[in-house]
Structure formats: structure tokens, C-alpha cells
Amino acid sequence: MQFDQKKTHDLKLNPKYQNLLKWGLDNGVIIKDVDLPAAFGELTGVVATQDIPANTAIICVPQTLIISQEKCKLSSLSIVYDKHPELFDENQTSDAEFNILIFYLFNEKKKGEQSFFYPYIQAIQTNNTLIDWTKEELSQIEDPIVLDEFAIVSEDLKVLWNYAQDIFNEFIQIFGEVRPTDKQDFYWAAQSVMSRSFGWSLKSTSMIPIADFLNHSNKACTHYFVHSKVEKLEQERLQAKNNRRNNQDSNSDIDDLQNMEDSFIRLVQEYYKIKGNKINLSALKIQQDESKIKQFEDQKKTFILQHQQYLTENQLKDIDNLENLSNEVKRSMINWINYEKMIQKPEVNLWDLGFVTSSDSEDNDSDEDLELARNQQLESVRQKELIEWKIKLKEEKQQKNQKQGINIQEITIQQQNQELNNQQNEGGYKTDSENIVTISLNNEKKNQLTIQGLPTQQIQTLKQNQQQMMEQQEQQDKENESDDSEESNWDWLEENDQEAYFCITTTEPIKQYEQVTVSYGRRTNRFLLSWYGFTLPENKYSSFNFRLWLNTEISKEKMQSQKQIFDTITINKLISSKEWDTGKIKFNGYEIPVSSITKEFRIKKKKLNMDLIMYLRLYLMLYKVQEKDVYITIPVSVDYEVFVMQFCIQLLQHYLNSYSQELAQDIKELDTQISFSRRFALHINRERKEILINQVMILLEAIIILKKYKESNDLKQAYISEIHNNVHYKVEILRGLKGYLQSIHEFL
The missing domain is CATH 3.90.1420.10 (Rubisco LSMT, substrate-binding domain)
Known part of the structure; x- marks a missing residue:
């Protein structure tokens, strides 16, 4: 959808957005090269105010504004959480983090203007999950499993509300007197946590004001946790080290930097992972050597440039303008390149298609353990069938030779000698006893396949299959790179650390007036509709x-x-x-x-x-x-x-x-x-x-x-x-x- 300047102007006059932005900026939120609210058709989101390079931090929310599970447990609700582990202890229920946030957000909403988070709560007064859909609207979804999943979510929420009523009565001193709007407010809190919380790559599921106003898409920004003090020290250390290497600044303070005794800094440096080599942190006023920052690579463009000899005259006219072409046009050029390679090169087969595509990437809504077990089972079946197939092939060949009156033993010896010569020429070997297919994984060589007992053609084909799988995995790894948490240990993070930021970061260049979005993960529309109430x-x-x-x-x-x-x-x-x-x-x-x-x-x-x-x-x-x-x-x-x-x-x-x-x-x-x-x-x-x-x-x-x-x-x-x-x-x-x-x- 296109950016709508007029609707955006009207949105900006809305007091709830004005109050949210003022509250955020007053409390340390940093916004660079983007603006909100912005209208895109009927959607409200975030717009780029200028061209933004890849790997650039654009919205930084300090830890002090983040509603995390840990922050909730430090609040007045701690006694509630301790009293009811069946709802709030992650060892007893997988929904503990959600429940903790729901009760906290409900309580903050009930406080009204007395809540520190009042401007944020006022700005998210409405949600659009399936919980608010009518029966008639739900009946228009012709996917029974979506409706089944929603029915489970809806029933779970009803059960949680029944628990909540008893807890509110038990802790009137915390939640206040019961109000007619309590159920509505509780459901609002639950939907807000369902549709707006961040989870993956964080210490715990959290609500992050302002960052959650970015809509979801597959072409989207990612996020990192950045500690500005540590990043600045690291850049100073690198600069001092570079100066010393170049015999500059002989009075450099590098010795002081290396001998810091601050226990917190040492703890952070032990567990915190530096982001300055990945992303541009100029939003946090951190000076960096931009040449050292990870550069964005348009893989489609790279592939086309490397194979431009296969393009037509008309296609070559766009060779210097590839960055402005749509992905669909570039994909068409890639397909033409593959076609021409098949025409011009006899050795290139129908399946030898260059450029690994991620258009059919797997989602992350499936059970990885079940998928791994299934793949292992399938591999066992494949190995067994390869053995049976080879034995059957050998028997058919023997029967054919017998019919022709040929001495089988003599042929077998000749074949074995020929295979031995071929393998010696290739630097390999094979014993006489190896008359069936064996496939094994070499862990020391990153699961490289070792295959014996098949004709050379079949072995080569299987190895090609493995190579393609590895290429696809590499492509998937690149796609997943920004999804993975940088931190494996969060001991360095304190709840009220004003120098720790949740940073929304671009993954590829964004043009001026484009909508800026964030990825909630590799989610199917079924998942998005069931949990967030929207689809792409x-x-x-x-x-x-x-x-x-x-x-x-x-x-x-x-x-x-x-x-x-x-x-x-x-x-x-x-x-x-x-x-x-x-x-x-x-x-x-x-x-x-x-x-x-x-x-x-x-x-x-x-x-x-x-x-x-x-x-x-x-x-x-x-x-x-x-x-x-x-x-x-x-x-x-x-x-x-x-x-x-x-x-x-x-x-x-x-x-x-x-x-x-x-x-x-x-x-x-x-x-x-x-x-x-x-x-x-x-x-x-x-x-x-x-x-x-x-x-x-x-x-x-x-x-x-x-x-x-x-x-x-x-x-x-x-x-x-x-x-x-x-x-x-x-x-x-x-x-x-x-x-x-x-x-x-x-x-x-």
C-alpha cells in the first residue's frame, strides 16, 4: 500500500499519538530516519523519511520502557505471581510469560493516568484479533484448522478469565474494587499481549512501546539488544588499537581501556556480544568505521551480474539499473539465464538451476523435533530402498546375462577389476565385500556423505543432491541470521539500565516513503490470523x-x-x-x-x-x-x-x-x-x-x-x-x- 500524506497528517493530530511520542522521546526513545504514525491505506504504521541503508538502527527503545517478565515480577504484583505458580511459574505452565504480562497490563490500565505507561496504553486502545470477530465473520474463513486453533485460544482465555476473577477478589488491595469494565479490560490486555509482544531473541516475552507500532511483513526489519556504553568503549578500543598500529597517538588511553576494573563492564564484555560490526549505530551517537560494518548484498543482482553474458540485448539495457528493478523482474532475468545455460551447455540439465531461492521457505510454526525425527525415519527408508533397488538391479542384470549364455563369473571379475581401476584413478578404493549400498555421515567433515556400493552415476547424483541441500541450508541460514539471538546469557542486562536499548534495525535498503515493517518470525497466514488477527x-x-x-x-x-x-x-x-x-x-x-x-x-x-x-x-x-x-x-x-x-x-x-x-x-x-x-x-x-x-x-x-x-x-x-x-x-x-x-x- 502507498503512503498517504493526507491521512498521515490527520493521524498526527490525534492526541493519543502525540502523547505517546512525547512520552517516548522524553523517556529516552530514539527515532531516526522514520516517522510515526503514518497512513498506508487503512493501516497505521511507520514510514521512512529518507532512503535508509541496510543494517541501520532506526528506533531504539531503552530497557527502562520495556515491560518484561522480570520487570513485572519486581512490581506490586510479585505477591500475586508467587501465590499462584499454576498460572505464573514457567515450570508449571508454558503460558506463564503471557499470563504475567496480561495481569500486569490489566492492572496498569486500571490505574488510569496514575500509571507510568498511561500514554502507551491509551495509544493501543483497540485490537483486531479473532476474539472480536462475530460468528458470521468467522464463518467466512474456509480453513477449518484456523477455526479449530482459534477455538482453543478462545476457550483458554475464558478459563484464564475465570481464574482472574478469583485472583482479583483475593487481591483487592492490588487490583482495586471490581468494575463492570474488568472483563473488557482483561480481554484487551490479553489481546494486546497476543498481538503486540516480542518474544524470540529476547530474555523473555516483552511489550516494547513504540517498537510495536511497526506492522509485520516478510521483507522487514529485525531487532537487536544494544548496550550503548559497551559499544562506545569497543569503538574507542578499536580506534586506539588502530592508532597504535599506525604509530599515532602515542599517549593513547588504550592501556586504561584494557585495564578497566569496573565489574559491570567486565560482566557485560564477558556475555554481551558486540553489534558494532553488524549494524550502524549512529542513532545512538556511536562513531564507527562504516567500512567494517556488514554490507548488504542483493543476491539476485549478484547472480545476474555474474551471468550477464546469457542476457538478451533488451535485458542488458537494465544491467546498470538492477537495484531499481522489482524482485519479480530480476527473477525473470534469472530464469532466462538458466534457460540459456541449458541451451548453450550440453552438460547442464533441467534441474541444474542456478540461484537458490527462498520463495518456498519453511515457516517456523512446526515442531522441529518432530520434523527431525520424520526426516531421520525417511532417510532410513531411503537407504533400505536403495539397497533393495541395487540388489534388484544386479539380479536383473544377471538374469539377462544368463539368458545370453555369458559366463557370469567372468563378467563379475571383469567388472570388479574395471571398478577398481576407476576408483584408483579417482583416488578412492572399494573392498570386494562392499556389494550393497552404504551411506554414512562424517561428523568431522560437517556431515559429509560417504556413499559406497552404487554405480558412479548414482553416487554423483546423490552427492549433487547433498550439495543442493547444503546450498539451500546456507540460503536459509542467511535468512535466519537476523532471527537468531545474539545473546545466550543475559546476566549483563539490568531492568533499569538506561544504556541498554532494544533497536529496530533494517535488514536491506528502504526507500523514502516506504512502509517500515518488522518481522514477527517466519509466520504463515494461518498463524498470523489465529494469533494476531491479520494476514498478508x-x-x-x-x-x-x-x-x-x-x-x-x-x-x-x-x-x-x-x-x-x-x-x-x-x-x-x-x-x-x-x-x-x-x-x-x-x-x-x-x-x-x-x-x-x-x-x-x-x-x-x-x-x-x-x-x-x-x-x-x-x-x-x-x-x-x-x-x-x-x-x-x-x-x-x-x-x-x-x-x-x-x-x-x-x-x-x-x-x-x-x-x-x-x-x-x-x-x-x-x-x-x-x-x-x-x-x-x-x-x-x-x-x-x-x-x-x-x-x-x-x-x-x-x-x-x-x-x-x-x-x-x-x-x-x-x-x-x-x-x-x-x-x-x-x-x-x-x-x-x-x-x-x-x-x-x-x-x-
């Missing part, structure tokens, strides 16, 4: 999530239609903790064992979901066809792969048919003036349909490639002619299929 129009972290029931009786029943089959095996609900404990769920009239339900499939917008393909290989083998020797992780035939993908398309189409209106109607309605609740509901509904449609398009393209491959037995030549007429779209499809196409090339 475009959210790269979103996915379409569902489960399937491995119903062993489905093929035996006389189903009248495929719709009945899909209605039976698709699970569109959130499995509650109680259901996990009992081991059964009730859905669509069935009592289903949890053990027979798949893990949650998470389909991304631009990438083939291999988990679903692997599951359907197994499901269709057991209950729909009599295909022999089917593997979960390995394709066995082109025809069976096509069959699996056709079934997958029908399954996804089943989900598409469940919506009340088509995608085109969603898009048309979003262009009109509608309420926020309707707009956010449509964002959820639209993105889910787009994910499904994109996955169907990827599957359809995969079927085309498979059929052409069956005819020519050459993946690249079978499809390269299809790309020319729509390079950007087709290369995007290939990007989503790259892992799958490699497996086709490797095993078929």
Missing part, C-alpha cells in the same frame, strides 16, 4: 496443510464415487492434545486411530510436495493397483509415476471443489472496499486455492515431461523445446520439480 496479501511462508487416513478397508467398500473416497480419507481438522493422548479421533462419522493418520502434509506454492507423492506411491500400490516392486522414495516406472500424479491431481481438485467460490471471485472481491475481517478471510481462502492450483500445474507439467521422456529417454531434449514460448513460467515449474527430475534421471 502475499506470504511466502504459507502452505496448504492436511492429513490423510490410511484406510485399509476403503477399497473393499462399495463406494459410489471418488468424492466419497476423498471425503473418507481426507482429515480436515486439528487433532487436539486429548485426541493424541487417547489415540483416536472422531471425524465424518468414523472413529479413526491416530496411528493410521499420516503426518501433516504441507504443500508450498512453487514446489512439488514429495512427501505426498511418496505416500501416494504406497497407498495406490496397496489399495488401487497391483504394481510390483514399488518403492516409496524411488520411482519404478514412468507409467506408475503418471498414475500417481493423476490421482494426486484429483485429490487436490477435491480440496478446490470444497470452497464456496472460485479464485477469480476472490480476486475480484479483494479489489473492492470490504471490511478488514472479510479481506483477511479472503486472503486465507485465496492463497489456499492458489497453492492448490499451482501444485496441480506443477503436476500437469511433470506428467508432460514424463510422457515425453518415455518416448525419447532424454529428459532435457524431451522438454527443452517446451520452455521457449514461456521461459519464466516453465523455469519456475522446473525449479519446483528439480529434486523430482533428478530422481527420474537417476532411477529411470
